Amino acid sequence: MFWILFAVFLAACFAAGSTGGLFPPGQWYRDLTKPRWTPPNWVFPVTWTTLYLCMATAGARVALAEGNSLAMALWSLQIALNGLWTPVFFGLRKIRLGLIVLSALWLSVAATMIALWSVDWIAGLLFVPYLVWVSIAGALNASVLRLNPGKVA
Amino acid sequence: MFWILFAVFLAACFAAGSTGGLFPPGQWYRDLTKPRWTPPNWVFPVTWTTLYLCMATAGARVALAEGNSLAMALWSLQIALNGLWTPVFFGLRKIRLGLIVLSALWLSVAATMIALWSVDWIAGLLFVPYLVWVSIAGALNASVLRLNPGKVA
Numbered sequence: 001m002f003w004i005l006f007a008v009f010l011a012a013c014f015a016a017g018s019t020g021g022l023f024p025p026g027q028w029y030r031d032l033t034k035p036r037w038t039p040p041n042w043v044f045p046v047t048w049t050t051l052y053l054c055m056a057t058a059g060a061r062v063a064l065a066e067g068n069s070l071a072m073a074l075w076s077l078q079i080a081l082n083g084l085w086t087p088v089f090f091g092l093r094k095i096r097l098g099l100i101v102l103s104a105l106w107l108s109v110a111a112t113m114i115a116l117w118s119v120d121w122i123a124g125l126l127f128v129p130y131l132v133w134v135s136i137a138g139a140l141n142a143s144v145l146r147l148n149p150g151k152v153a
Numbered sequence: 154m155f156w157i158l159f160a161v162f163l164a165a166c167f168a169a170g171s172t173g174g175l176f177p178p179g180q181w182y183r184d185l186t187k188p189r190w191t192p193p194n195w196v197f198p199v200t201w202t203t204l205y206l207c208m209a210t211a212g213a214r215v216a217l218a219e220g221n222s223l224a225m226a227l228w229s230l231q232i233a234l235n236g237l238w239t240p241v242f243f244g245l246r247k248i249r250l251g252l253i254v255l256s257a258l259w260l261s262v263a264a265t266m267i268a269l270w271s272v273d274w275i276a277g278l279l280f281v282p283y284l285v286w287v288s289i290a291g292a293l294n295a296s297v298l299r300l301n302p303g304k305v306a
Binding site: 001 | 158161225230234257
C-alpha cells in the first residue's frame with residue numbers, strides 16, 4: 001500500500017511541477033536583472049525532482065498513520081499552491097503576484113511540515129528541504145522584484 | 154476540527170480555482186467556434202464555487218475517518234490536476250493538451266470518488282456532480298478541438 005500511495009502523491013507533485021515545463025523561463029527571464037547568487041536554470045528541475053520524492057514519501061507515510069487529518073488537508077493545500085507560481089511568474093510575468101503566491105506557499109509548507117511532524121517526525125523532516133528551497137525561491141523572487149522596477153506587472 | 158479541515162480543503166480548491174481568474178477566457182475564446190450547447194461564461198464560476206464546497210466537505214469528512222489513506226492521496230492528485238487545465242487552455246491556448254489534462258483530471262476524480270465512497274458514501278456522493286461537470290467540460294473541450302482545426306496548438 002505504501003508504494004501505491006507514494007505513486008499517487010508523486011503523480012500530484014509532477015502534475016503541479018508540469019507547469020515548469022509548460023511555462024519555461026525564456027527570453028523575458030534571461031533579460032531580467034537577477035541577484036548574483038541566482039542558481040543556474042538546470043538547478044531548478046533537479047532540486048524539484050528531489051523535493052518531489054521527499055514530499056511523496058512524507059505524504060505516503062502520514063497517509064498510513066492515524067490522526068493524519070490536518071496533515072493530509074494541508075498536504076493538498078500546499079500542492080495546489082505549488083502549481084500556481086510558475087503560470088503566474090513565467091506565464092503572466094507578474095513578479096509581485098508571484099511573490100504573494102510564494103508567501104502563501106511558504107506558509108502552507110511550514111504548516112504542513114508541523115502537522116506532518118506531529119504525526120511522524122521522519123515525514124516532518126522530509127519537508128525541511130522543501131521549506132528551505134521555497135525560502136530561497138522567495139528571496140530570489142523578492143530580489144527580482146526589487147531589481148526590475150520597470151518590469152513589474 | 155471539521156470546520157478547520159473544511160477551510161483548508163476549501164483553500165486548496167480556491168488556490169486551484171484562482172487560475173480561472175488569472176487566465177480569463179478573453180477574445181481568443183470568444184472567437185473560437187463552439188457547440189450550441191456551450192454554457193454561458195457566468196455558469197462556470199458559479200458551478201465551480203458549488204463544486205468546491207462539495208469537494209471540501211467530502212475531503213473534511215474523509216480526513217476524519219479511518220482508512221482514509223488512498224482517498225486522501227487521490228484528493229491531492231485531483232486538486233493538483235484541477236489547477237492545470239486553465240493555464241494550459243486559456244494561458245497557452247493549447248486545446249489538444251487541454252483535453253489530455255481534462256482526461257487525466259476525469260480519471261483522478263473518478264478514482265477519488267470511488268476511494269471516498271469506500272470510506273464514507275456521503276463523501277463519494279459529493280463528488281458525483283464534480284465528475285459530471287468534468288465530463289461536460291471534457292465534451293466541450295473535445296468539441297472545440299474538432300470545430301477549430303486551424304487553431305489547434
